[in-house]
Amino acid sequence: MPFEDLRSFLAFLEKNGELLKIEREIKVKYEIAAGIRKISNTQGPALFFEKVKGYDTPVVGGVFATRRRALLGLEMKEETVFDEFLRRIKRPIKPKSVDDGPCKEVILEGNEVDLLKFPIPIYSEGDAGPYITVGVQVSKDPETGSKNAGIYRMQVKGKNKLGIMAHQFQDISIQFSKAEKRNEPLEVATAIGLDPVIPLASQVKVPYGVDELGVAGGLREKAVEVVKCETVDLEVPATAEMIIEGKILPNIREHEAPFGEFTGYMGDQENNPVVEVTAITHREDPIHQACLTGTPTTENHILKEIPYEVTLYDDLKGIFPEVKSVNFSPAGGCQLLAIVSLKQRYKGEAKNLILTSLGHKIRPKFVIVVDDDIDVFDHVQVLWAIVTRSQPVDDIIILQGVAGGPLDPSTLENDVTSVMGIDATRPFGEPFASVVDIPGTEGFQLPHTKGTKESGK
Ligand SMILES: Cc1cc2nc3c(=O)[nH]c(=O)nc-3n(C[C@H](O)[C@H](O)[C@H](O)COP(=O)(O)O)c2cc1C
Numbered sequence: 001m002p003f004e005d006l007r008s009f010l011a012f013l014e015k016n017g018e019l020l021k022i023e024r025e026i027k028v029k030y031e032i033a034a035g036i037r038k039i040s041n042t043q044g045p046a047l048f049f050e051k052v053k054g055y056d057t058p059v060v061g062g063v064f065a066t067r068r069r070a071l072l073g074l075e076m077k078e079e080t081v082f083d084e085f086l087r088r089i090k091r092p093i094k095p096k097s098v099d100d101g102p103c104k105e106v107i108l109e110g111n112e113v114d115l116l117k118f119p120i121p122i123y124s125e126g127d128a129g130p131y132i133t134v135g136v137q138v139s140k141d142p143e144t145g146s147k148n149a150g151i152y153r154m155q156v157k158g159k160n161k162l163g164i165m166a167h168q169f170q171d172i173s174i175q176f177s178k179a180e181k182r183n184e185p186l187e188v189a190t191a192i193g194l195d196p197v198i199p200l201a202s203q204v205k206v207p208y209g210v211d212e213l214g215v216a217g218g219l220r221e222k223a224v225e226v227v228k229c230e231t232v233d234l235e236v237p238a239t240a241e242m243i244i245e246g247k248i249l250p251n252i253r254e255h256e257a258p259f260g261e262f263t264g265y266m267g268d269q270e271n272n273p274v275v276e277v278t279a280i281t282h283r284e285d286p287i288h289q290a291c292l293t294g295t296p297t298t299e300n301h302i303l304k305e306i307p308y309e310v311t312l313y314d315d316l317k318g319i320f321p322e323v324k325s326v327n328f329s330p331a332g333g334c335q336l337l338a339i340v341s342l343k344q345r346y347k348g349e350a351k352n353l354i355l356t357s358l359g360h361k362i363r364p365k366f367v368i369v370v371d372d373d374i375d376v377f378d379h380v381q382v383l384w385a386i387v388t389r390s391q392p393v394d395d396i397i398i399l400q401g402v403a404g405g406p407l408d409p410s411t412l413e414n415d416v417t418s419v420m421g422i423d424a425t426r427p428f429g430e431p432f433a434s435v436v437d438i439p440g441t442e443g444f445q446l447p448h449t450k451g452t453k454e455s456g457k
């Protein structure tokens, strides 16, 4: 049975030694983030900050800081997660409308709206302010009504004002540009503190127009229950800890960021849209969920890893049926570097795969294709394949002026990048040196040593 909400998942984590309660008073500025950074570096437990100085609401952080916990949230095992995740996202289940839900226990509208009452952390040195980093934004296409859910960070700018940063090629940006052309705001509701499957499902790169909450239903094998908002025409997960309703205002841009980004660098100040908050609804005793972004590996990366890998794999599979596996390395922020293994069927297929991958919705900057005997998750094997199976002059594709590279500090122009593909497969259909093999390695018997299972002691 899937977890119904964040708190049931937290209870499960605590029981299994995966959540640590911190009773002492913690500061909202840097200290929450420092705790999450520490456990991210050590693969430690999620942290529940019971007392945040100056606030009544507790904060949980680092829920997704380890792949182990992402798997626990999905209720899947490492060995089968790829296949199971893929199977389930193929069978989306539409959200189910319900009349009421815990996210409505407290309803604040008009003058009662005050974001500053909540312990929204300041994460990294130099950040422009407090940030909501793991809210799932729900919104609708103003023309077709198709729904979307994604995670786009928001800077708290006042009691009822937020800045929002969505890359121009994200689905919510397509919706917003349609609204803006009509000089209309785009309604948006941000759900914070959700059952763990929803944030992971929001990262599946389905085509524009496909509702990620339906993907979440498929992944949980049970519909996400949704409830109508108070001030906007949207439906949100009913068991959320908190919902922020609002609208992105047309034709307004204000300073947003710097912010410690998923690339591991401080991003520059940008001009980004502004959200006017129209209502906040929450549980009687809400929990704020914090999520760290920064140098790899953080929960930002873990949240994207499996969904991005499975999506690219699935989209490639229809064109390249012998694609074997995909890795989005945390080294590339789980976005900018894709490693794909393929059993080539004909000469040049790996290069076709590079071109398709570089044009994918995820927009990697580097794509490496290796043969199917290489483990894409083992970077020594991958580098070995590059070094020994590719000739730079024949096997490297470089293109300039491609839209992509979001937040990549090496780009000279925002969101415009050069991209590179490396074909590290052996030349197709030609004789090639055989890999060194030592017969009998697997079956070689080591003498039994004290304490090993075989010794029987
Ligand atoms: C923790 C976290 C924070 C994210 N923040 C942003 C962000 O601020 N802006 C953005 O464009 N994408 C951000 N993303 C990535 C998007 O959520 C992701 O690309 C998603 O698939 C977008 O959905 P869409 O394809 O429906 O637009 C974030 C992802 C995670 C896991």
Ligand SMILES: [Mn+2]
Pocket (backbone or CB within 6 Å): 148, 149, 150, 171, 206, 207, 208, 209, 210, 212
């Ligand atoms: Mn989408």
